[in-house]
Amino acid sequence: MSTNKNLSRRRFLQTSALLTAGGVLAACAAPAAPSTGGEAAAPAGELIELTYMTPDRELGTNVKNIEIEGFNKLMEETSQPYRVVGVLAPATDNDIKTKLTLDAAAGTLSDIFSPLGETLADFVAAGYIADLRPYIESWDGWAQYPEVLRGFSFFGDKLVGLPGGSTFSFFYRKDLLEGAGIPITQPNTWEEFFASCGQIAEKTDAIPAGIPAATPWGGGTWGEAFKQIWLSFNGSIYEDGKWVVHSENLLKAFQVYETLATNGWLTVDELLSPNPWEPIKYDGFPNGTVGIVTGGDWQWTFDWGPEGATPIEGLFEKVDRWGFPAEDGKPFTYVDGNAGPVVAATAKSIEGATEFIKYIAEPSVMCETIKVYLGGAVARVDFAEQCPEYVDMVNGKMAQASQFFETGRTFNFNQIGSGKIADGVARATEDIITGTQTAEEAMEAFAAAMTDSLGAEMVTRAS
16 A cells, blocks of 8 residues: 655646646646535436546457446446446557646546556545545455455555556567577576577577667556566665665666667667567567567457457467566566556546446456457456356466466555656666666666656655
8 A cells, every 4th residue: 555645736747747838738727626526416317427538549449338338228227327438548658648647737637547557646646536435445346356456556545446457577489499499497587587688699680688668668668667677676666655766776677778788689779769669569579580578468469469469370389478587586477556447536426437447347347348358367356257268268368367466576666756757767778778878877867867856855865
């Protein structure tokens, strides 16, 4: 459970770093007062239309349409006044982050929306997210979420959404390594991982690793790689309400990128392209010209499955997972918890919005939507029992990932200022992989930038 601090609207805009003209305009707008939901304001018989915003991504939109149709039909059949309409956000993380930040500052957030993890704590602290505790803790479905994930739903005493999660790891081309006589055993330490990269470079024509880094990847640099690498080294990351912006373990995390880049084991040119996931995950990895990438459960379907961006024929024979190497020699699958969708404090009906969130989390509903798109492991512990086909879907990979929720390693990075930390990490890793700065220099610059942007009271140094 994270520590909740009040965050003024001005401070929210500072930590969100709105440097665009749109940000300036939003900063000048008068903030909307938080709503109590407006349930009593609607005249008898009048419908309450709630907006639900999700990224403009085809498979997710198809699922959303099914959820909305089913919910609205149920509301009509049970004579309840709530109706939901879909709204599309931009497709990329960077654009979504900008839109949500501007909408929050202007008081125009959609009633229900899917947040970005690195901004959620700031949104809650600024009063933009509703507390759903009165509606969720009494719901019988609440007991079906594992304890390890429940903490991600709380910010202080506020419960902002249902727990969810993804499991992250390395994905490697098993066929590439085996074909070159390279061992596919799990690397336990980073030294062993570097040795595997060296063999890939020596024995194949592939670039060993396509690990998210630099600013073009947006939130993926933080969410799909750096958090996990930072966690793999012993030491503090966030303590006593402060980010540790200068430490031995942070330096070691930056040195992973330095080692990969200086040895030619990293897809540096591709990472600097406008949409780096395309040449790395949608081209290089499927074609076997990139040997190892990081990512989450969704890649089995969204990236490389039969209906994915770039299908890999024989996927489950050619691709396998490694855990992240660790300083202590104990590799791990990373469990990234989240909460969502969430409800805006200005929602026209917080109760109605929560009814929708609970509806789409029912096993009977999810058992239908996963037939359209199964993008990740399902968090509910009773889901496999309620939906037996889940166990075999995607060759059992998602059900396997569900088990990692209890056995993987996790850390709640969703703290105030995490969006700025993510931006700073992207800048630092870009400077490292381009040779502009050494890992040591990049950490010094990162610490200075974070102190300036977050304030000395929100950061600390361990070394």
